[in-house]
Amino acid sequence: MARRKYVVGNWKMNGVKASIADAQAIFAAAANHAAVDVAICPPFTLVGALVAAAPGAAVGGQDCHSENSGAFTGSVAASMLADLGASVVIVGHSERREGCGEGDADVRAKAEAGLSAGLSVILCVGEPREIRESGGAIDYVLAQIAGSVPDDFAADRLAIAYEPIWAIGTGLVPTVGDVAALHGAIRGALAARFGGAADDMRILYGGSVNGDNAAELLRAGDVDGALVGGASLTAAKFVPIVAAAAGL
Numbered sequence: 001m002a003r004r005k006y007v008v009g010n011w012k013m014n015g016v017k018a019s020i021a022d023a024q025a026i027f028a029a030a031a032n033h034a035a036v037d038v039a040i041c042p043p044f045t046l047v048g049a050l051v052a053a054a055p056g057a058a059v060g061g062q063d064c065h066s067e068n069s070g071a072f073t074g075s076v077a078a079s080m081l082a083d084l085g086a087s088v089v090i091v092g093h094s095e096r097r098e099g100c101g102e103g104d105a106d107v108r109a110k111a112e113a114g115l116s117a118g119l120s121v122i123l124c125v126g127e128p129r130e131i132r133e134s135g136g137a138i139d140y141v142l143a144q145i146a147g148s149v150p151d152d153f154a155a156d157r158l159a160i161a162y163e164p165i166w167a168i169g170t171g172l173v174p175t176v177g178d179v180a181a182l183h184g185a186i187r188g189a190l191a192a193r194f195g196g197a198a199d200d201m202r203i204l205y206g207g208s209v210n211g212d213n214a215a216e217l218l219r220a221g222d223v224d225g226a227l228v229g230g231a232s233l234t235a236a237k238f239v240p241i242v243a244a245a246a247g248l
């Protein structure tokens, strides 16, 4: 089964009620590109409103707690996202690994919670700049994969997002060859662990993707889509990325 292209907007801590109209415009335009799966992950505060405003669209959270309920002030359970009608959750984003001290075991537990709640999971990995410069990017990312990808899941419900930290929000992008090398290494590690199911898992690239560079990045080997931050906030910037994925 060919893997469908997947383009996901991670709105990070951006968006207020008025931003729902931007998301609606994105989903409306994306509907012209039926070959591409599109999802938007707004802040938790907008998940319910966006589900209501865009029936049938894929809406997700940017994180979840690993537990289903309890004394975890400020946290949101995967089951709560599912209860709102979300269908996907991002886990292990570098802004949480680095900023909130989340390690591979935490990320794995969150991924398992998302899967148990019936959500699809986008599990992020990616190396910091000094690891890239020392030539250790592949080893670093494969260790993250080994430590944070759960053992048991349906292959089409867990996507990996490779997001080199130094490329996030900087305008810097790895060469297409470097992206293909990383994605190929990730695919190889998944195949070694999960066999043929690895062929059905999508591997997204993230980090300064925009309408100008999307087509080239999405054509790289083993790149099945994009996880987009800054350029996902408006239809004007995001839809060209979806169109690039559709045109491949």
Ligand code: 13P
Pocket: 010, 093, 163, 167, 168, 169, 170, 171, 206, 207, 208, 209, 227, 228, 229, 230, 231
């Ligand atoms: P930018 O597209 O803003 O670089 O962010 C990428 C990202 O972190 C998506 O999760």
